[in-house]
C-alpha cells in the first residue's frame with residue numbers, strides 16, 4: 001500500500017490506539033517467508049479490546065508513505081472477541097540499534113520451521129513516542145491473506161541498526177509483497 005499523505009482523509013474523531021503490552025514470553029518462528037513471533041498482549045482501539053496473536057517482519061517495508069519504503073517494518077496482528085483482525089504497522093529506519101529487537105535478534109532461527117522460546121520486554125519499548133497513524137481496510141499480506149483486516153500504519157518510524165537489518169536480510173533478503181492498488185479504499189489519518 002502506498003500511502004499518499006495529501007490524499008488521506010482526516011478523521012474527525014480519531015480512534016486512539018491504547019496498547020497495554022507487558023513483558024512476556026514468545027516463540028520466534030522461521031516460517032519460511034518471515035520471522036514470526038507468537039506472543040500475547042492487550043490493546044484497545046477506541047473501546048474495543050484486542051489480543052495480540054503474533055508479529056512478523058518485512059524488508060523493505062510493505063507500506064510506502066508518499067512512495068518511499070522504509071528499510072523494514074513489523075506487523076503486529078491483533079484479534080478482537082468477534083474474530084476481527086487489526087494490524088499495527090511500525091516502520092524501521094536505519095539508525096541506532098533497536099533495544100527491543102536486541103532482546104532476541106541473535107536467536108533468529110535460520111531454518112524454515114525452526115523455533116525458539118524467548119523472554120520479551122514490553123512491546124511498548126518497540127513503539128514510537130507518537131501513535132498517530134494512517135488507517136485503511138486491507139487483507140493480511142502473509143498466508144492465509146485474510147480479508148477484512150484494519151491496518152493502522154504508524155507515522156513515526158523507529159530505528160534499526162545496519163547490523164540488525166543485515167541479520168534479518170541474511171535470512172530474508174526481500175520479503176515484502178509488491179504494492180497493492182488502492183482501488184476504492186479510503187486512507188484515514190488520525191490527525
Ligand SMILES: [Zn+2]
Pocket residue numbers: 056057058062075141142
Ligand atoms: Zn505482514
